[in-house]
Amino acid sequence: MTIRHIHVEGGFLTGLDLRLKPGLNVLIGARGTGKTSVIELIRYVFGTRSQTAEDAEQSLKHARATLADGEIVLTASDILDEVTLSRTATEDGPRSDGFLTEEPPIIFSQKEIENVALSEQGRLNLIDAFLSDRSETRRHETDIKDRIRALDRLLKPLRTEVTRLEDELAQRAMLTEKVANLERQQAAFRTQNEIDLAKQERVALLSRALNTLAERDAARGQLMEIIGTWAALLTDLPDRYLPDAPEGDAELAALGARFQQATEQAGDALQRMEVIRDDLDVQRQTLRQQRVKIEGSFREARKAIEDAIAGAGVIEKSLHEARRDLARLDILSRTSADRASRLVTLLTERDALLDDLEKLRGLRFRSRADVANRLNLALQPKIKVSITRSARYAAYTRALIENLRGSGLKYNDVAITLAQTVSPRELVRYVENGDFESLARASGLPRDRAVRVINALSDAGTADVLVVTIEDAVRLRLLDGTEYKDISDLSAGQRCTVILPIIFQHSDRILIIDQPEDHIDNAFIVETLIQSLRKRADDTQIILATHNANIPVLGNADWVVQLVSDGRHGSVAIAEPLEGLGAVGAITSIMEGGLRAFRDRASFYDDHAL
Known part of the structure; x- marks a missing residue:
């Protein structure tokens, strides 16, 4: 040029x-x-x-x-x-x-x-000025970082939901044992009191019918929650006018038209979801009406049994409630499996992006090292250029400080220690797994501090820490007499x-x-x-x-x-x-x-x- x-x-x-x-x-x-x-x-x-x-x-x-x-x-x-x-x-x-x-x-x-x-940064800029693809590399790196941040926004609530579902499903064994005990008591009551079999079968039939209705209602409730989440996301999409394409820029105009079509489709999707949610609401009302009718019949049948045998109704009621809770856990189990599978998928996708990010940074380091070698060949022995990979921790330390504020820790000291001993990817793995023992061993922090670090980063989020760039370090030296001096020790x-x-x-x-x-x-x-x-x-x-x-x-x-x-x-x-x-x-x-x-x-x- x-x-x-x-x-x-x-x-x-x-x-x-x-x-x-x-x-x-x-x-x-x-x-x-x-x-x-x-x-x-x-x-x-x-x-x-x-x-x-x-x-x-x-x-x-x-x-x-x-x-x-x-x-x-x-x-x-x-x-x-x-x-x-x-x-x-x-x-x-x-x-x-x-x-x-x-x-x-x-x-x-x-x-x-x-x-x-x-x-x-000035020394690194000197080296990067020789890289012809630095702008494209920077754009690619920014794109990967943005995608990782987007995944992190999905992962945090999903992980919370999976934990909540697992806690609820932990009650299954206790409920199963409770149902078995109640069924044994019920069988003993029947033997001892010669309960009318027809009435007992009717109560069981009505109980199963109520459980079926409850399961269907709960399943529709789950679907309504999912639709509500999607509707909120679509409603919160930014409403911005597209910039006019420069005159004659047909390619940008075409892309803008495609983008406009995509936003219209998003609006159509929102409307269809609202219709589905309304239909679900109508179905749930119908199910509840049916449930009210059956519950009336169930109460009448159970009362007849209770009139015949004192105490049988209490067992029936407890057994009905326990079976209902187990049915709800069956639904939650399927939901939990779905959420766990989704979590694994997102984590796998994020790990692949992190691998891509590390590969990109590795290629950039090798390009910088090639530049340093070319400069050494051209300028030796007077000038020496060397480069060390991932040796500048300032940005990593700043990201940790921002995320540890308000934790009650001496976050400046803790951030420096973590930045020098644990990579961002390792640190986030410890945080997500709650593995304070490994964090304490890797960083040398006391166990109680490692626990507080994990809690603080879990609350603050780890996306900025995960994608932070630990830059390469460039060293420049000048042959002064018989020894090389670092550029920081030289005169202007x-x-x-x-x-x-x-x-x-x-x-x-x-x-x-x-x-x-x-x-x-x-x-x-x-x-x-x-x-x-x-x-x-x-x-x-x-x-x-x-x-x-x-x-x-x-x-x-x-x-x-x-x-x-x-x-x-x-x-x-x-x-x-x-x-x-x-x-x-x-x-x-x-x-x-x-x-x-x-x-x-x-x-x-x-x-x-x-």
């Missing part, structure tokens, strides 16, 4: 009309003429992220202050087409008349070059001598760098920076803002742009090849201090040659 043209209306650079070329473009000019502003506006119109959150906020403020109430329009070309991007100071993102197939520019401000390697200048060679390893993307010479000496510029510039392909665009004459001259700049300012607005004074008279004059006067100063230095070097 190549940036061809930049036009600005409004703000400090109003009227700016700048054309750029493939190869090395150098922005020169006195301080305050707008070099940094041009670079930040390019970042702004592409919507390119800064290396750190702090830098992102400052870059956004700079770009919007430069535009004031104006707009930047940028034209870029890639292998397929020419695309125009534009953005005003008030817009949240750029507008485009097409789609760029290539990666956006890599942009570094002065401060980012100095500080990017001081943060863990030494950090720049590590970062700049890494940045210049990008051979297939636009590089835009603001004043890379700050904090580094001319020897490094000539020996390393210039060599890196010359190694890049002629058609790969680089845009550098600089005050150092070595960069355009020794770097064989393809295009030199001089910016000037009247104090109120910045503008382009010169835009031409390096050999142009205007470019030579600007470099001589601005960067060399004038022809006389240049000649005086040359004479000094000749007179004092080593």
